[in-house]
Amino acid sequence: MKVVLIFDQGLAGAGGKSNPNVGLTAVKGGIGSSLMLEPHFEKIGAQVAATLYCGNEYFQNNEEEVVKKMTAMAKKVNPDFVLCGPCFNYPDYARMAAMISTSILENTDIKSCAMMSVENGDTIAAYKDKTPILKMPKKGGTGLNDSFADLCEFMKCSVEQSAELENVRNRVCY
Amino acid sequence: MMQKLEKILMPIANVLSRNKILIAIRDGFLVTVPITIVGSIFLLISNFPLEGFLNMMTSIFGEGWDVYLGRVSAIAFDCVALLGVLSIGYCYAREKGLENRIAGGVVAMVCFLIITPQKTFVELEGAAEAASFSGFQFTFLGTAGMFLAMLTAILSVEIYAWAIKKKLIIRLPDGVPPMVMESFASLIPSAIAMTIFFVVGIIFDHTSFEYVHYFIYKVLQTPLVGLGKLSGFEVIYQFLSTLFWFFGINGPAVTNTIFSPIHKVLTVENYEAAQAGLEMTNIFTAGFSDFFCNFGGGGSTLGLVIMMAFLGKSNRMKTLGRLSLPAGIFGINEPLIFGLPIVLNPLMAVPFIFAPVVNTIIGYVATVTGIMPITLGVQLPWTCPIIFSGFLVTGSVMGSVVQIVMLIVDILIYYPFFKLLDQRYMQEESAAGNETDELDDLSFDDLELD
Numbered sequence: 002m003k004v005v006l007i008f009d010q011g012l013a014g015a016g017g018k019s020n021p022n023v024g025l026t027a028v029k030g031g032i033g034s035s036l037m038l039e040p041h042f043e044k045i046g047a048q049v050a051a052t053l054y055c056g057n058e059y060f061q062n063n064e065e066e067v068v069k070k071m072t073a074m075a076k077k078v079n080p081d082f083v084l085c086g087p088c089f090n091y092p093d094y095a096r097m098a099a100m101i102s103t104s105i106l107e108n109t110d111i112k113s114c115a116m117m118s119v120e121n122g123d124t125i126a127a128y129k130d131k132t133p134i135l136k137m138p139k140k141g142g143t144g145l146n147d148s149f150a151d152l153c154e155f156m157k158c159s160v161e162q163s164a165e166l167e168n169v170r171n172r173v174c175y
Numbered sequence: 176m177m178q179k180l181e182k183i184l185m186p187i188a189n190v191l192s193r194n195k196i197l198i199a200i201r202d203g204f205l206v207t208v209p210i211t212i213v214g215s216i217f218l219l220i221s222n223f224p225l226e227g228f229l230n231m232m233t234s235i236f237g238e239g240w241d242v243y244l245g246r247v248s249a250i251a252f253d254c255v256a257l258l259g260v261l262s263i264g265y266c267y268a269r270e271k272g273l274e275n276r277i278a279g280g281v282v283a284m285v286c287f288l289i290i291t292p293q294k295t296f297v298e299l300e301g302a303a304e305a306a307s308f309s310g311f312q313f314t315f316l317g318t319a320g321m322f323l324a325m326l327t328a329i330l331s332v333e334i335y336a337w338a339i340k341k342k343l344i345i346r347l348p349d350g351v352p353p354m355v356m357e358s359f360a361s362l363i364p365s366a367i368a369m370t371i372f373f374v375v376g377i378i379f380d381h382t383s384f385e386y387v388h389y390f391i392y393k394v395l396q397t398p399l400v401g402l403g404k405l406s407g408f409e410v411i412y413q414f415l416s417t418l419f420w421f422f423g424i425n426g427p428a429v430t431n432t433i434f435s436p437i438h439k440v441l442t443v444e445n446y447e448a449a450q451a452g453l454e455m456t457n458i459f460t461a462g463f464s465d466f467f468c469n470f471g472g473g474g475s476t477l478g479l480v481i482m483m484a485f486l487g488k489s490n491r492m493k494t495l496g497r498l499s500l501p502a503g504i505f506g507i508n509e510p511l512i513f514g515l516p517i518v519l520n521p522l523m524a525v526p527f528i529f530a531p532v533v534n535t536i537i538g539y540v541a542t543v544t545g546i547m548p549i550t551l552g553v554q555l556p557w558t559c560p561i562i563f564s565g566f567l568v569t570g571s572v573m574g575s576v577v578q579i580v581m582l583i584v585d586i587l588i589y590y591p592f593f594k595l596l597d598q599r600y601m602q603e604e605s606a607a608g609n610e611t612d613e614l615d616d617l618s619f620d621d622l623e624l625d
Contacts, residue, residue: 011509011513011514012514013514014491014494014510014516015494015495015514016494016495016499016510017498017499017502017514018502019498019499019502019510020498024619026619027617027618028617029614029615029617030603032491033513033514033516034513034514034516036515036519036520037423037513037518037519050614051614051617069624070619070624073623073624074619077622078614078617089513138423140425140513141423141424141428142423142424142425143185143189143192143424144185145423146178146422
């Protein structure tokens, strides 16, 4: 399974609040927080083909452009699944992830989801009917590994179009 | 192994980080931290560890200038239990889901004052009987009352919340302003809590303990704070804090539910000893924990960030190191925790968990051998940079020297793990450059939009 990750600058390892204006960047393979996901991805035979990211402020100032170009880049790479997250309780990143995942589902045939903690209540309420949004703990909360296991189960069911998908989605998504 | 460890730690973290009482105590003490820091700054100015500075202040403001500054530090330290009972009461009211949280805080403070001795006896030379005057003593409002303050805050708000839940409230007709409505709704619950504490106070008046303060101090506070005086106390705290972080769980948020009241008491006890002209004896104060165990954030990652910035060969290491260094100097390592990453990264687990433990041992040995003085009873902002913090919190340049030694040791601990990760990233970067497929030239610049 070929996967594309959509990160913000913090998860991409391009600095945190000190580097919020980094522009749209595409890197082959996994970077930054990808290392946390890889042991889980291995279990379902998933490999990170590319990581796409930009800074939080860059997104705020160029929302339409970011969503459009991230969608186009996902289409170009053509993975089996696009993961927009994990966003923890970072509000700007969560909104960006939900918007991009929605756009990918609406404009391509690629499977996609966002992943964030319950603290992003407004984003979850606005987008949960447009894209699957997986549950996860906030930064420093308990259950991170379990949420990654849920993510992989969801990704596998989505890509294989399993009959179990609806049950899994009800269990792991908002 | 890691999975087994996580299975053990997860339920502990869940219990500690979701327990309403422990959350209220932890968050309540957090509310008092800014007050303690401001008080510490006033205290530091009046006791600044440079003779020339003190002489200059005396030449400008005259003799006794430091007495005025003591008014602020006295409230921050000598009234720490009073501040604590109010803030813990407020936080517990929040945890109980009460709408009128400040009413919970005020009831807690009032209940604490009801059981606090309100008369002070003073032996006068030549007088047959001790004289007395009305008023509270700092003795009962400071560290000696800390654990009683916690208990009182929790119990009084529990009673208050129970009465609200049972609808033991006075209802006013519709149309009455909400503030008046809330005020009257609190009347009966407050009366029940205050009466119970009034009775408790009278009961203790007739025991050999005389006051509830003495009872709680003896049976609860002394044994618990005694744990903080054991040499292994800080090592266990630091070990557990970083162990939880490795699994993505905010370690201090879990461990502080237990350890922060003890750190607080140990710190303020040193302040009180210094004020009384006695020797300070507590090694593991908040100052020690903040400035002699971790540099650059949890896991003492400043040494790692310095190496990443200046010795890193892979682009990822260099870039992240240079971007993280400014924040790292002020004790923030969030970009590193998720960006390197450290969370769930087995390679970094060993140095991340053991660097703070080794620092703690070095700091402890340096203190008991007299290489550096014991930490003062002051609390500085945890963002205070290395070298400055060591000097200010010990009042000696040796504090800074010990910090530099620790930083060098941290660099040595992290070095082999840093090299391994750097090599891995370098290999990934060069492999990406050598392979030829359609993803090699991935760029948003030449992206065609439909």
